Amino acid sequence: MSKKFLSLENIEKRFPIAGKDDYVAVTDINLEIKENEIVSIIGHSGCGKSTLLNMISGLDAQTEGDIVLEGKKIKGPGPDRAVVFQNHSLLPWLTVYNNIEMAVKKVIPNLSPAELRERVEKYINMVNLDHAKDKLPDEISGGMKQRVGIARALSITPKVLLMDEPFGALDSLTRANLQEHLMRIQQNVENTVIIITHDIDEAVLLSDRVIMMTNGPDATIGEILEVNLERPRNRVELQHNPEYIRCREAILSFLYEKFAKDDE
Amino acid sequence: MNKELLKKIILPLIVLIVIIQIWSGIAAIVEDFPTPSDTYVAAFGGINADGDEIIGVLSDPFYIENQDDKGIFWQIVSSLKRVLAGFVLAILFGVPFGLILGMSKISQYAFDPFIQIFKPISPLAWLPLLLFIFQDINMTAISTIFITSIWPIIINTALGVRSVSEDYMNVAKVLRFTNFEKIVQIILPVSVPYIFTGMRLSLGTAWLVIVAAEMLTGGIGIGFWIWDEYNNLNYHNIIIGIIIVGIIGYLLDLIMGKFANYFDYTQKGRA
Numbered sequence: 444m445s446k447k448f449l450s451l452e453n454i455e456k457r458f459p460i461a462g463k464d465d466y467v468a469v470t471d472i473n474l475e476i477k478e479n480e481i482v483s484i485i486g487h488s489g490c491g492k493s494t495l496l497n498m499i500s501g502l503d504a505q506t507e508g509d510i511v512l513e514g515k516k517i518k519g520p521g522p523d524r525a526v527v528f529q530n531h532s533l534l535p536w537l538t539v540y541n542n543i544e545m546a547v548k549k550v551i552p553n554l555s556p557a558e559l560r561e562r563v564e565k566y567i568n569m570v571n572l573d574h575a576k577d578k579l580p581d582e583i584s585g586g587m588k589q590r591v592g593i594a595r596a597l598s599i600t601p602k603v604l605l606m607d608e609p610f611g612a613l614d615s616l617t618r619a620n621l622q623e624h625l626m627r628i629q630q631n632v633e634n635t636v637i638i639i640t641h642d643i644d645e646a647v648l649l650s651d652r653v654i655m656m657t658n659g660p661d662a663t664i665g666e667i668l669e670v671n672l673e674r675p676r677n678r679v680e681l682q683h684n685p686e687y688i689r690c691r692e693a694i695l696s697f698l699y700e701k702f703a704k705d706d707e
Numbered sequence: 708m709n710k711e712l713l714k715k716i717i718l719p720l721i722v723l724i725v726i727i728q729i730w731s732g733i734a735a736i737v738e739d740f741p742t743p744s745d746t747y748v749a750a751f752g753g754i755n756a757d758g759d760e761i762i763g764v765l766s767d768p769f770y771i772e773n774q775d776d777k778g779i780f781w782q783i784v785s786s787l788k789r790v791l792a793g794f795v796l797a798i799l800f801g802v803p804f805g806l807i808l809g810m811s812k813i814s815q816y817a818f819d820p821f822i823q824i825f826k827p828i829s830p831l832a833w834l835p836l837l838l839f840i841f842q843d844i845n846m847t848a849i850s851t852i853f854i855t856s857i858w859p860i861i862i863n864t865a866l867g868v869r870s871v872s873e874d875y876m877n878v879a880k881v882l883r884f885t886n887f888e889k890i891v892q893i894i895l896p897v898s899v900p901y902i903f904t905g906m907r908l909s910l911g912t913a914w915l916v917i918v919a920a921e922m923l924t925g926g927i928g929i930g931f932w933i934w935d936e937y938n939n940l941n942y943h944n945i946i947i948g949i950i951i952v953g954i955i956g957y958l959l960d961l962i963m964g965k966f967a968n969y970f971d972y973t974q975k976g977r978a
Contacts, residue, residue: 502877520880532874536896536972545892549882581973599882 448478448513448635449499449603455507456494468494471663472508474654476603479633483646485694486656487704492639493607495656499637500526500605512602522550525601529608531588533580533595540576543567543595550599566598567591569628586617590624597632606638610645619678622648630675643698647690648678655697658704665702668693741943749943764947777927779947783955786921786928789845790913793852797909800853801860802902806890808861809868809898822861830855830916834923844924848917855916856909860902867901868894896972903967910963914956929955 454472457465469491476482484492497503499510501520510517512524533542543563547554554562567576570590575583580591589609596604610618622645629636640646646653650670657665670690672681681687727743734742741749748755752763768780807814830851837847871894879889921930929952936944 500881502880520877520883522882524881526877526881528874528877530874532872532878534875534878534893534896546882549884549888579972 447475447511448480449476450474450511451495451499451508452511453508454495454498454505454510456491456498456503457506467661468659469656469662474664476635476637478635480652481629481636481638481650482652482654483638483640483650484654484656485640485643485646485698486662487658487698487702488641489659489662489704490656491659491662492656496526496605496607496637496639499603500524502526522546522599523602525596525599525604527589527592527596527604527606527609529611531580531585531592533588533591535580538577538579539567539572539583539591540564542580542591543598546595547598562598566594569597569631570594570624584617585613586621589613589621593621593625593628597628597634602635604634604636606636608639608641611641618642618645622678625649626675643691643694644678646694647672647687648676648681653690653694655694655702657702666693666697739940739942741946746943746946749941750947764944775927779929779932779951782927782929782932783951786917786930787955789848789928790852790910790917793849794856794906794910794913796849796853797856797860798906801857801905802864805861805864805902805905806868806894806898809865810894815865822858826858826862831919831923834920838924844926847924848920848928851920852913852917855913859908859912860905863901863905863908864898867898870901871897900967900971900973903963903970907960907963907967910959911956914952914959918952 451472451474455470456468458468459465472495484495486492494503498505499517501517501524504519517524533539534545537545540563543566544559547559547562551562564573564576567573570593572587572590572594575587580588583591593609610621613621625636626649636649638646638649647670653668653670654664655666655668656662668690670686672684672686672690730743734740734745742756745756747753748761748763750763750765752761752766755761764779768778770778771781808818809815833854834847834851837850838844841847841850875893875897876889879893884892917928918930918933921928921932922934925931925934929948933945933948933952936942936948
């Protein structure tokens with residue numbers, strides 16, 4: 444990799460507290476993410492992993508440091524960094540189709556009606572929701588909603604796909620199903636993906652690298668783990684794969700031995 | 708026939724009979740209080756207790772004797788026109804103002820104390836002042852209704868705007884929506900059910916207030932008519948007036964409710 448794709452340089456985020464010193468959520472974050480790489484950020488709650496994602500998306504501004512995407516400093520949110528929110532954030536008065544159409548229309552305004560429809564339908568098809576395209580979000584399951592969220596994010600062909608605990612609110616079977624969807628999609632459309640998660644298996648299964656965060660305040664990157672597993676990955680076969688077991692153990696030991704956190 | 712439907716018809720009928728019994732009881736005790744049958748005759752015409760032939764209030768509602776003596780239909784129409792005019796004006800001012808109030812913290816800080824103070828004032832307290840300003844019965848009634856209607860509309864619209872989830876706004880930010888797009892595509896759809904709740908409250912109160920306002924302003928209108936019948940010692944007509952006011956109030960609420968449901972996204976697609 445000669446050219447830098449996405450880099451975080453000396454990022455610090457402080458929150459002012461009235462009458463006290465600032466609360467330092469994250470500090471000294473230095474990270475480079477390659478194009479088409481899938482990276483997970485894992486850590487205990489309160490480690491600032493969502494804050495980190497919000498700074499990359501531009502929804503939140505860092506106090507110090509720069510985030511640079513393809514040579515340009517990030518200032519504020521934009522469609523080149525699409526976000527899949529934990530609670531899907533579909534607009535409940537729009538159908539599945541219209542939710543995606545709204546995004547495409549705004550980001551790629553010059554499409555002809557036919558091109559627009561083709562594009563929206565392509566992404567609905569990508570997440571296997573053709574049968575539900577005219578349904579309202581309230582009429583479909585949580586897993587389906589999250590698939591729409593993914594389709595909406597991908598439909599605007601972002602440079603980076605940011606996922607904030609995308610499957611956190613779902614039951615484990617649905618979650619596994621969505622992970623499969625995501626891996627299958629990733630096989631077809633290469634994308635740079637950053638996933639915030641607190642699920643160790645999810646992190647290993649999906650990622651090329653797992654970024655492990657220390658606990659806050661003053662949270663920072665503790666370790667970075669390379670996951671050297673061939674794709675496509677099969678979750679059942681992986682259970683006995685030495686590399687998979689090694690990765691799991693590395694994360695487990697980081698989270699529960701080096702940076703254990705008591706439930707507050 | 709359906710058993711549920713039967714209950715819905717028979718049970719209210721039983722209550723109606725009880726009400727009429729109580730009414731008859733009051734009429735027996737209070738001197739000159741109209742009996743149910745007197746009132747029926749006064750409404751629909753016929754021979755009254757004294758044996759006189761009477762044209763009912765409702766059997767000839769469209770008559771126009773002169774400018775000051777019109778049938779009940781015209782009284783109702785004139786009240787409804789005033790309510791509607793004041794109500795529509797209140798929507799035109801209240802919704803945009805509520806949007807601003809909901810979106811801007813600064814305007815909320817600036818205006819909120821005054822809204823809190825003005826809101827609990829009975830609109831009728833404004834009436835003498837408005838009469839003095841406009842020197843015109845119609846304008847006074849309309850502006851009284853405007854003042855009645857505007858507070859629930861402003862407050863509920865602002866509430867609707869504030870209820871827009873941060874998540875939707877984040878979606879808008881990522882897609883780089885302009886302020887106008889944010890209002891049209893996100894804030895308004897979320898707020899519409901709230902706005903309609905405000906409108907429904909407003910219209911209900913406006914209909915309550917118009918009766919009292921017209922009693923004070925005089926001239927024409929269902930409120931004036933009821934007061935006028937009191938002065939003419941036509942007590943049975945007061946009861947007719949009260950029932951009409953109730954039925955129209957109910958219908959207004961029903962229509963408003965239908966509108967509200969139509970524009971409320973949370974009511975769509977539900978079985």
